[in-house]
Amino acid sequence: MKICxxxxxxxxxxxxxxxxxxxxxKIVGIAAGIQGEGIDKLTEQIGxxxxxxxxxxxxxxxxxxxxxxxxxxxxxxxxxxxxxxxxLKRGINVFVEKPVATNLSELASVKRxxxxxxxxxxxxxxxxxxxxxxxxxxxxxxGAVGKVRLMNAQKSYKLGSRPEFYKKRETxxxxxxxxxxxxxxxxxxxxxxxxxxxYAAHSNQYNQGHGELEISALLHFRLTNGAMGSxxxxxxxxxxxxxxxxxxxxxxxxxxxxxxxxxxVFLINSKKKGVQEVSLENSEGIFLDFLSQVxxxxxxxxxxxxxxxxxxxxxxxxxxxxxxxxxxx
Amino acid sequence: MKICxxxxxxxxxxxxxxxxxxxxxKIVGIAAGIQGEGIDKLTEQIGxxxxxxxxxxxxxxxxxxxxxxxxxxxxxxxxxxxxxxxxLKRGINVFVEKPVATNLSELASVKRxxxxxxxxxxxxxxxxxxxxxxxxxxxxxxGAVGKVRLMNAQKSYKLGSRPEFYKKRETxxxxxxxxxxxxxxxxxxxxxxxxxxxYAAHSNQYNQGHGELEISALLHFRLTNGAMGSxxxxxxxxxxxxxxxxxxxxxxxxxxxxxxxxxxVFLINSKKKGVQEVSLENSEGIFLDFLSQVxxxxxxxxxxxxxxxxxxxxxxxxxxxxxxxxxxx
Numbered sequence: 001m002k003i004c005x006x007x008x009x010x011x012x013x014x015x016x017x018x019x020x021x022x023x024x025x026k027i028v029g030i031a032a033g034i035q036g037e038g039i040d041k042l043t044e045q046i047g048x049x050x051x052x053x054x055x056x057x058x059x060x061x062x063x064x065x066x067x068x069x070x071x072x073x074x075x076x077x078x079x080x081x082x083x084x085x086x087x088l089k090r091g092i093n094v095f096v097e098k099p100v101a102t103n104l105s106e107l108a109s110v111k112r113x114x115x116x117x118x119x120x121x122x123x124x125x126x127x128x129x130x131x132x133x134x135x136x137x138x139x140x141x142x143g144a145v146g147k148v149r150l151m152n153a154q155k156s157y158k159l160g161s162r163p164e165f166y167k168k169r170e171t172x173x174x175x176x177x178x179x180x181x182x183x184x185x186x187x188x189x190x191x192x193x194x195x196x197x198x199y200a201a202h203s204n205q206y207n208q209g210h211g212e213l214e215i216s217a218l219l220h221f222r223l224t225n226g227a228m229g230s231x232x233x234x235x236x237x238x239x240x241x242x243x244x245x246x247x248x249x250x251x252x253x254x255x256x257x258x259x260x261x262x263x264x265v266f267l268i269n270s271k272k273k274g275v276q277e278v279s280l281e282n283s284e285g286i287f288l289d290f291l292s293q294v295x296x297x298x299x300x301x302x303x304x305x306x307x308x309x310x311x312x313x314x315x316x317x318x319x320x321x322x323x324x325x326x327x328x329x
Numbered sequence: 330m331k332i333c334x335x336x337x338x339x340x341x342x343x344x345x346x347x348x349x350x351x352x353x354x355k356i357v358g359i360a361a362g363i364q365g366e367g368i369d370k371l372t373e374q375i376g377x378x379x380x381x382x383x384x385x386x387x388x389x390x391x392x393x394x395x396x397x398x399x400x401x402x403x404x405x406x407x408x409x410x411x412x413x414x415x416x417l418k419r420g421i422n423v424f425v426e427k428p429v430a431t432n433l434s435e436l437a438s439v440k441r442x443x444x445x446x447x448x449x450x451x452x453x454x455x456x457x458x459x460x461x462x463x464x465x466x467x468x469x470x471x472g473a474v475g476k477v478r479l480m481n482a483q484k485s486y487k488l489g490s491r492p493e494f495y496k497k498r499e500t501x502x503x504x505x506x507x508x509x510x511x512x513x514x515x516x517x518x519x520x521x522x523x524x525x526x527x528y529a530a531h532s533n534q535y536n537q538g539h540g541e542l543e544i545s546a547l548l549h550f551r552l553t554n555g556a557m558g559s560x561x562x563x564x565x566x567x568x569x570x571x572x573x574x575x576x577x578x579x580x581x582x583x584x585x586x587x588x589x590x591x592x593x594v595f596l597i598n599s600k601k602k603g604v605q606e607v608s609l610e611n612s613e614g615i616f617l618d619f620l621s622q623v624x625x626x627x628x629x630x631x632x633x634x635x636x637x638x639x640x641x642x643x644x645x646x647x648x649x650x651x652x653x654x655x656x657x658x
Contacts, residue, residue, distance in 0.1 A: 150545040199528040203555035206583045216479040218557040220549035226532035228547040230559045236581040242603045252565040254535045
């Protein structure tokens with residue numbers, strides 16, 4: 001299986017990690033997604049590989065010459081949709097950074113083109129596969145907390161110093177789609193419910209010279225069957241914190257409460273007295289799951305439908321925050 | 330200082346705890362707030378006192394006969410406002426269960442009457458005085474997290490089997506005012522910001538035969554200066570949990586993040602690497618602070634203004650949830 005990577009701004013490590021554990025796949029080429037996009041991070045990563053992929057100046061040329069089976073797209077976020085379209089048009093499966101697009105019209109184009117194809121597309125909702133999230137999700141699917149009623153999800157990152165394209169809405173897309181989409185995905189994934197309405201707020205105040213980048217955001221969702229969920233997002237995690245991110249979810253249901261925090265899983269239900277810490281299941285990670293579906297060997301846990309749906313919901317949540325209004329979903 | 334207690338549905342324990350540690354105050358009388366209100370919980374509590382207070386059938390008669398300095402009001406929630414008015418009209422200081430009223434017109438009456446008096450009134454926002462909350466609050470006031478940007482507060486209770494008056498909105502007032510008001514209070518108290526808008530949802534689905542009682546609720550606030558905050562409320566805490574409630578707050582600011590969880594306080598800021606658990610300060614509790622102000626010896630941390638304001642915000646949040654709309658505050 002021949003794999004190419006376009007861009008170096010997103011989570012290309014998912015691809016590297018997968019390929020390292022998969023004898024039958026190989027990264028054959030890499031290229032920037034747009035002129036001027038530095039791909040140092042990527043060349044550094046592939047430096048560790050035994051067989052070095054070819055490096056192209058123009059990703060279209062790479063696609064034509066190498067005819068890969070799979071392309072990972074991880075360029076500057078506002079380029080995701082147009083690059084994805086180019087890849088799909090050539091009949092190639094796409095593993096694309098979330099959000100799939102930074103505006104609704106481009107999302108619609110990608111979706112339309114995808115639906116006419118027989119290809120696989122998945123957004124990089126790789127946090128689903130972290131042992132803590134996967135373990136908690138499986139427990140919820142097995143009924144460990146009964147019917148899901150109330151969810152609270154968190155994304156908290158260190159800000160550090162972000163590249164220039166993060167500083168403009170036009171090139172960055174916003175913190176709700178970029179950081180928040182993971183957590184929005186969890187709400188849908190854990191509960192199995194669909195979103196009915198979203199209300200939101202975000203703020204770029206005190207963002208330490210990061211232009212339009214929103215440093216804090218808060219989302220409120222009504223979901224089907226009377227379920228509800230919040231997502232709080234920030235870049236306020238101090239540099240002194242022990243890790244880059246502080247991802248969490250709390251899911252309260254009719255039969256119990258489960259939480260992911262500090263990469264651990266905690267459950268309270270009728271089965272045992274007090275809080276039980278659950279031992280974690282390993283997972284193969286998102287990229288191998290993606291390749292399985294491409295090989296016709298299974299269904300990837302992240303579907304194209306979910307990838308589009310969560311992107312759409314995040315873009316509408318951004319509207320809710322921008323315009324201070326409830327948006328129907 | 331002569332104290333009377335009216336009703337047995339609320340947190341009369343605040344009063345008992347305070348009086349036990351204050352030689353110069355004494356509970357002289359107790360009475361139900363309305364006909365048919367059982368006051369067994371209260372008579373049990375006062376059974377532990379050395380000098381037994383008189384028990385009255387009619388609280389008005391008690392007020393006339395005993396002429397107390399302070400009355401604690403803790404009857405069925407829909408009676409709070411009218412009883413409070415009766416007490417204020419007799420020139421007596423009021424320590425009243427939150428919310429101060431279960432509808433806006435009664436709240437306005439109490440407020441109007443209070444403003445014409447020289448009395449002290451405070452709602453039972455006693456959780457402020459828990460060592461964990463008090464310690465975290467003081468740290469935030471000292472600038473431990475810089476400017477407050479994003480807050481997430483939680484109230485989670487065991488449902489158990491609630492009295493009949495909880496099962497009707499008319500007599501209960503709703504879960505947002507009854508349970509949520511504490512957490513709404515924390516958002517204002519910690520940040521010093523005022524609420525600008527509220528959006529909310531609540532649901533009585535799966536409430537185990539509790540009629541109209543909402544078992545889950547979720548609030549979204551925009552506050553002044555671009556701050557924002559959520560409150561999630563539920564009665565979904567399993568019976569097997571180690572405590573009745575799971576109160577939490579997370580406050581993320583420009584210089585750090587502080588959290589109250591499991592009655593403990595955790596701080597991350599530039600002062601130290603990693604999460605530091607903060608040692609807790611003791612506090613005298615809300616009722617002694619209330620008595621201090623009545624005695625002219627200080628200002629109670631819970632002001633009448635805050636008591637009214639938080640009640641108003643909660644009643645408007647209830648409207649937001651009922652009518653699925655943003656309410657301006």
